[in-house]
Amino acid sequence: DGGITQSPKYLFRKEGQNVTLSCEQNLNHDAMYWYRQDPGQGLRLIYYSQIVNDFQKGDIAEGYSVSREKKESFPLTVTSAQKNPTAFYLCATTGQGNGELFFGEGSRLTVL
Amino acid sequence: KQEVTQIPAALSVPEGENLVLNCSFTDSAIYNLQWFRQDPGKGLTSLLLIQSSQREQTSGRLNASLDKSSGRSTLYIAASQPGDSATYLCAVITNAGKSTFGDGTTLTVKP
Numbered sequence: 001d002g003g004i005t006q007s008p009k010y011l012f013r014k015e016g017q018n019v020t021l022s023c024e025q026n027l028n029h030d031a032m033y034w035y036r037q038d039p040g041q042g043l044r045l046i047y048y049s050q051i052v053n054d055f056q057k058g059d060i061a062e063g064y065s066v067s068r069e070k071k072e073s074f075p076l077t078v079t080s081a082q083k084n085p086t087a088f089y090l091c092a093t094t095g096q097g098n099g100e101l102f103f104g105e106g107s108r109l110t111v112l
Numbered sequence: 113k114q115e116v117t118q119i120p121a122a123l124s125v126p127e128g129e130n131l132v133l134n135c136s137f138t139d140s141a142i143y144n145l146q147w148f149r150q151d152p153g154k155g156l157t158s159l160l161l162i163q164s165s166q167r168e169q170t171s172g173r174l175n176a177s178l179d180k181s182s183g184r185s186t187l188y189i190a191a192s193q194p195g196d197s198a199t200y201l202c203a204v205i206t207n208a209g210k211s212t213f214g215d216g217t218t219l220t221v222k223p
Contacts, residue, residue, distance in 0.1 A: 006155075031209055042116070042201060042213035043156075050209055058210075090155055098163055099144050099205050103155040 003027065004104035006091050011109045013078070013085065021076045021107045023091035029102070032074035033092040036060060037106075043090060049074055078109060086111045114139045116204055118214035125192055126222050133187040133217045135202035140180045142204045147176050147187050150199045150216070159200075160187070192221045 004025045013019045023032065031050045035043035045058030049068040063082025068074055078085045091104045115138045125131055135145070144163045148156040160169045160176040162185065168177040175188040185202060201216040 033211070035213075040215070042118075042215040043203075043211075044213075045211060048209065088153075092156075094209065098161060099209065100158060100161045101146055101148075101156075101203065101205070101211065102158065103148075105155040106153075108153070 004091060004093055004102060006089075006104035006107050009105065009107060011107060013109060013111050015111060016080045018077055018079050019109065021078070021089055021091075021109070023074045023076065023104060024072055025074075025091075025093050026072065027093055027095065027102065028071070029093035029095040030071070031094045032068070033094075033101070034058075034064070034066065034074070034076045035090045035092065037088040037090060046076065046089075085109055114204060114206070114212040116202060116212050116214040118200075118202060118217050120217060121215065122218045122220075124220040124222065127192060127194060129192050129221075130188070130190050131192055131219070133189070133200050133219070135185040135187070135214055137183045137185075137204045137212070139204075140183055141206065142180065143207045144205050145176075145178055145185050146203050146205065147174075147185075148201045148203065150201060156201065189219075192219075194221045194223050197221050 007022045033048040034046040047066040049055035065077045089107045117136045119134045146161045147159045162178040173190040178185045199216040199218045203213045205211045
């Protein structure tokens with residue numbers, strides 16, 4: 001099936017640890033995005049990439065890092081520098097043309 | 113900086129009612145506007161995409177309109193059903209691919 005796969009679905013982290021969230025897509029889309037969602041709020045953009053080996057900071061990039069070594073993959077690392085990492089993380093893509101956003105099912109990170 | 117506001121934050125209606133959800137944005141220089149549905153603990157499902165040159169889009173019982181000059185979009189849901197209960201989010205997207213989301217409207221449709 002074509003789509004966006006995020007893993008893991010649930011992740012628990014101890015304070016001071018780095019964790020990496022996976023996002024893989026087989027839609028052949030160029031652009032990929034990472035968002036953070038807190039309870040009762042909309043989505044805030046963390047990082048985005050419009051082409052392999054290139055990415056830009058979004059509105060809340062501090063404490064996060066990304067890489068884009070392959071078109072299909074855009075992993076997000078939540079570092080120990082992120083002071084409040086407990087949140088729901090969503091990955092999205094857009095193809096060429098009308099810019100429609102497509103989302104994965106999300107990963108919920110909880111810091112213990 | 114683009115700001116997106118959704119009103120109301122929550123809405124409860126009896127089954128069968130027609131309803132309107134509102135989305136307003138501060139910068140009219142958008143590429144497109146997209147409406148999503150989100151069920152609890154899930155990702156976002158795209159409902160309708162309106163490109164900047166369009167005025168409205170329809171899909172089944174859903175109709176979305178866009179007025180760029182006034183910075184407004186509405187999502188009209190006809191004959192609401194309990195299965196429509198979810199959070200509805202709008203997002204505006206720029207030419208550079210940057211998106212800004214509203215905080216959403218949580219809809220409850222009572223049987």
